[in-house]
Amino acid sequence: MRSSVFVLMAAMLASPAFAEDASTSPTQGDGFFAGSADRLSWPYGSPPVYRVSDMATEVAPVSFETQLTSSCDCQRCIPCGFDTCCCDQRWAHRTGGFGELLYLRARDAEVAYAQIRDGATPFGRTGTVDPSYSTGFRVGFWSAWDCRSSLGVSYTGFDSSTNDELITDAPLSIASLVIHPSSVAAGSTGLEANASLDVSFDQIDITYRRIWGVTENASVNWLAGVRYGRIQQQFQSEISVNGTTTVQSELDFDGVGFTLGFDAERYAPCNGFLIYSKGNAAFLAGEFRGDYTQFDSTDPLEVQTNWQAGRIVPVLDLELGVGWQGCNNHLRVTTGYVVQSWFNTVSTDAWIQGVQNSNFVGLNNAMTFDGLTAKIEYVW
Structure with a gap:
């Protein structure tokens, strides 16, 4: 008063x-x-x-969405059923393409191939090929059916290659951990061993995506689609034992199945920054094929076997990150952390042990890829 x-x-x-x-x-x-x-x-x-x-007591801020809708023809958005001009909202579906750089590492894929020993006792490093971070990519295209739904196609490719070498001097020696126990070279040791491991996967996705819930500053989409997935592991080890003994192994899986998932975004109210999360699950029905071969300089085919089994392989994808979207909604850049896990798979290490023990029961492993992603999109 x-x-x-x-x-x-x-x-x-x-x-x-x-x-x-x-x-x-x-x-x-x-x-x-x-x-x-x-x-x-x-x-x-x-x-x-x-x-x-x-007397004026405060100045109302101009929202990011108000700037976007100032020149929008809202009549073309009437079928969407929203009060605001949905065509120029940040959550609206649009037609465009994207490219994505992946920097991932395969987990639970390592293979122990040789060990330094003093007689029969382990005495030194165990040689292991364990994949490190490698680059991959994803490219795709989205076609908007309306401002609330779209259909997309994408391809993802990743390939990693790892090498390791183990060397020692007498009186120590190196014993191979991947040679078949019934072969001539079993029990023999050498002074040098090496191994290589390649792990790769390919994916093709066809996905339908639609708005589930939306506010001025947030949106949630659900998605469903079809995926083709392939994962491959190639291993080779050599040890100098009365010449050179080589072990080669290959595991392949090809499968097709459906995907279900969601993505959610939260937009900063007065600028183009955003945070996002994604999650989806794929269930791929396909075949695992395994092959094991051992040979040396005197015998071109000492051990050879192969194996095949039908599997349902669940694949879980999770991603969390931040991004920026231009005021005209054409350009968008995001970066985040991604995890992809393949369940009910067969690892190279478990496969070789199965061959050595002639026991293929319980070949059930999980392999995970995790790392960083950077994505650029352009829509119109």
């Missing part, structure tokens, strides 16, 4: 007409404060009324 009185007095004093033309009765003397307030006169009729509520 007291602050309102002060504001009223300040407004009255600031008026030139009030300050110059207000007068008092001559009997009370000259001057503004010479007489009582009830004898003050206003020469232009009734004095103006000043209200505190007429």
Whole structure:
């Protein structure tokens, strides 16, 4: 109440007409404060009324969406059923393409191939080929059916290659861990061994994506589609034992199945920044094929066997990251952390042990790829 009185007095004093033309009765003397307030006169009729509520107290910010819709033809968005102009909202589906760089590492794929020993006792490093980070890519195209749904096609490719070498000097020696125990070279040792492991996968996805829920600053889409997936593991090891003994192994899986998932985005209210998350699961029905071969410099085919089994391989994808989207919604850049796990697979290490023990029961492993992703999209 007291602050309102002060504001009223300040407004009255600031008026030139009030300050110059207000007068008092001559009997009370000259001057503004010479007489009582009830004898003050206003020469232009009734004095103006000043209200505190007429004064501006705050400035409303202009939202990012308001800038986007200022030049939008909302009539073309009527079929979408939204009050706002959905065509130029950040969550709206659009036609365009994208390219994505992947920097991943295969986990649970390592193979122990040789060991340094002192006689029959382990005495030193165990040689292991364990995949490190490698680059992959994903490219794709989206075709918008309307501003709430779209159909996309994408291809993902990844390939990693790892090498390792193990060397020692007498009286120590190196024993191979991947040679078949019934072969001539079994039990023999050498001073040098090496191995290589290649792990790769390919995916082709056809995906339908549609808005599930949306607000001014957030959106959630559900998706469903079809995926072809292939994962391949190629291994080779050599050890110097009365010449060179070589072991080669290959595992392949090809499968086709359906995918289900979601993606969610949260937009900053007054700029183009955003955070996002993605998750989907694929169930691929296909065949695993395994091949094992051992040979040396004197025998071109010492051991050879192959194996095949039908599998349902679930594949789980999770991604979390941040991004930026231009005010005209044409350009979009995102980066994040991604994890992809293949379940009910067969690892090279387990496959070789199965061959050595002639036991193929329980060949059931999981392989995971994780790392960073950077993506650029352009839509229209």
